[in-house]
Amino acid sequence: MNGIRFASRAIGAICRSISVGLADLDSLKITRAALFLLSIPSGYLLCGEPPGARQGVLPTLTTAAAVHGLSPLESKRQYPVHLRAVCVVCFPGWHGFFVNDGSTGVYVETKNQILLTDAIHTGSMLEVEGVTGPGEFSPIVDQASVRVLGEGALPSARHVGLDRLSTGIEDGQWIEVEGTVRSADTSNTMLTLVVASGQLEVAVMTPRYDEKQYPRLIDARVRVRGTAGPIFNQRRQLIGVNMYTPSLAEFRVLEPAPPDPFVLPARTVRSAFEYTPGTGPDRRVRIRGTVTARWPGKAFFITDGIQGASVLSAQTTPLEPGDVVDVIGFAVLGGYTPTLHEAVFRKLGSESPPAPRPVTAKEALSGNFDADLVRIDARLIQLKRTTDQYTFLLDSGGAVFSAILQADESDHQLDGLRDASRLQVTGVCTVTETQASRHFRVPTAFQILLRSPRDAVLLEASSWWTTKRILVLLGICLLMILGGTLWVVSLKKRVQERTETIRATLEATADGILVVDSAGKIVAHNQKFDAMWAVQEPIGKLIDHRLLSDFVKSRLKDPVAFISTFATVYADPKVKTDDLLEFKDGRVFERHSEPQTVKGRNVGRVWGFRDVTELRERNRQLQELARMDGLTGIRNRRSIFEFLSTEMARAQRGGDSLTVIMADLDGFKKINDYFGHVAGDAVLRETAQRLRSCIRPSDAVGRYGGEEFLIVLPGCDQDSARSRAEELRCTVEGRPVAWEMREIGITCSFGVAGTRDGIYDLRQLLPDADAALYRAKQKGRNRVSLADADGAGAISSDIQAQREFAGDFFVGGKSMFRI
Secondary structure, three states: OHHHHHHHHHHHHHHHHHHHHHHOHHHOOOOHHHHHHHOOOHHHHHHOOOOOHHHOOOOOEOOHHHHHOOOHHHHOOOOEEEEEEEEEEOOOOOOEEEEEOOOOEEEEEEHHHOOOOOOOOOOEEEEEEEEEEOOOOOOEEEEEEEEEEEEOOOOOOEEOOHHHHOOOOOEOOEEEEEEEEEEEEOOOOEEEEEEEEOOEEEEEEEEOOOHHHHHHHOOOEEEEEEEEEEEEOOOOOEEEEEEEOOOHHHEEEEEOOOOOHHHOOEEOHHHHHOOOOOOOOOOEEEEEEEEEEEOOOOEEEEEOOOOEEEEEOOOOOOOOOOEEEEEEEEEEOOOOOOEEEEEEEEEEEEOOOOOOEEOOHHHHHOOOOOOOEEEEEEEEEEEEEOOOEEEEEEEEOOEEEEEEEEOOOOOOOOOOOOOOOEEEEEEEEEEEEEEEEOOEEEEEEEEEEEOOHHHEEEEEOOOOOOHHHHHHHHHHHHHHHHHHHHHHHHHHHHHHHHHHHHHHHHHHOOOEEEEEEOOOEEEEEOHHHHHHHOOOOOHHHOOEHHHHHHHHHHHEOOHHHHHHHHHHHHHOOOOOEEEEEEEOOOOEEEEEEEEEEEOOEEEEEEEEEEEOHHHHHHHHHHHHHHOEOOOOOOEOHHHHHHHHHHHHHHHHHHOOOEEEEEEEEOOHHHHHHHHOHHHHHHHHHHHHHHHHHOOOOOOEEEEEEOOEEEEEEEOOOHHHHHHHHHHHHHHHHOOOEEEOOEEEEOOEEEEEEEOEOOEOOHHHHHHHHHHHHHHHHHOOOOOEEEEOOOOOEEEOOOOOOOOOOOOEEEEOOEEEEEO
16 A cells, blocks of 8 residues: 555656646656656555565666665665666776766766776766765765676757756756856866856866867857766755866867957956946956056956956966056956956056055045055054964044055064054055945945055054053052062962972872982982882982983893983983883883973983883784784785785886785675575685685785785796696685585685786786686686786686586585585
């Protein structure tokens, strides 16, 4: 009954979607929930729950829409996935790619995050098997194994606007958008082109190609196909959208950019930014003006003699006030200050720097002088200094505003300015805050950007003696008198308490403490010190620190190093020392010393001793355990990878050979299913010990994962490694594993790959060994396969034919189970 209700609701959702599509064919689509239901065989719905659900068996998802339609919680259940889809986006260096099966698109993550091969590219028809996962942003196909079926056709791209793209609902879809290219960034390994339409932008990422083509795309109106990829934060909140496209071939230029942007007609600042019905800010404009200020970073300001504007440009050509420039850029609307983004410019000459306009704060608040060079007289309220900036808080006629000056750490010209001083500041006026008023936005705050310390001129210094400061000084004097009186009364008591506290502290600490004066005579010590050093006679008899040192140095492994520390201390009384003392009886002490100073004068030294014998032993045991696999007792995955990386570097330096053998137990799943996982663990332990017994002291074996093992053979070429692998195969197969009065026959398949042609690359070596292992499995298992010179596994040993599971049979009179 529940299944019928569930099916009826799904069919109702499909019908509603189709009815909506009849009204608007462009918006025809089936909801994700319905697509998920369609991907499940109909028998599941009629039964009310998938077959095997009561036993924990999940249905296999066969469409990308079914995967993409899962909630993050559902995707964590790891539904099995089997798709046939075409690869739409696949970048070099990735271990995943986007596919589309006609229903929708979804991201596929390879098993064990193996890097993609050249066989998988845009347009490849693939068979994908894996499980669902939550992904970083939305559900994906995780732990996927991929088989290339051939070439396929890319799906038709659906045209969407940037406004719809920014909502994130096109995640993973193969779409096309239109807009104007505003910038090309090649600072990373990928090419990032910013495509804009109006005030909306999207970053389109593609592999870097011919960099000579990138400038030609700037200011061109294009249509680009690709896959949408939303950007999320750690709380899974949408903060932006990227597009990923296979290559520049997916860009179609609708309106080319001018061959020379400087042939555009020069416009005034007012006309470039003034709203004109029927026009938009998608294309670049050209403004000619005179530089008024250069702000640290990418910004500078210009004026055309009537109005000013700010310019943001990555161009590093030096500019000074008075330089006449031609500027080409995008007039970005939405802010108050007129600003050209992604600009390029050229210098035409130089003239006298523009004179600042004398204005009042109220005139600056009108907005008529925004981005202009102005001069204002004001009273300093407060001056704040950070490592790279001065911030002036100023008052002019009751209007409060700020002035900013970028300065480095060596610039201290303005540090002496006092509050209430009268200043004249010159700089670029910029509106910082506005308030809506019907159809307008009215400026409510502005700031002045100073070009140099010379732009802040002191007109009148304030008197240091103010009423506020006098009252503060009187208050401080009264507090000092009161505090001095109380201090004199309690001084004697505090000295006594302090002395007792110091003594109690010396005795309470877990370290042995010894205090000597500048002449080397013992001033104080605690009982812990006596116990640690086992001083037999009273410490008072060993008045001199040197005599005490002679008493204990005979117990140390390295008395010379012990004495050399004293030589260092006597040579430089201000030095701090730290070292380890190792005793002949196995104990280890940490020794630390610091000078005692009183008013800058050295009066002695404090020595501290801590017994770290047990700590060092525990650390050694923990380090050893961290490098071992808990089940098999051999190296774990991290440890064997560290060994492989070290040996690879050593082989590369010496030009030596290095070979790896990847081993995998044959039919291990059947052993677990038939005998149980406890027996499977015993098989893994026995296999690991047999492999370890056959390697050299210079070799290493580790658990690669599951029933896979990795053997590293330094100084061994592939031919020699082949013989070693054959020996390992025979050793593993040599005798069955005893388990509860039965014997389990085991075999392994081996893949061998080594360095060749002077190439030392882990990213190639491990996939070669894995490919050779895979082919050993294909050729019948229980054999050795050698990677050939092209990196493909070639069967190199036909020792035994494939042995299929045949039930129980008898070997030597005992029940024998063999896979």
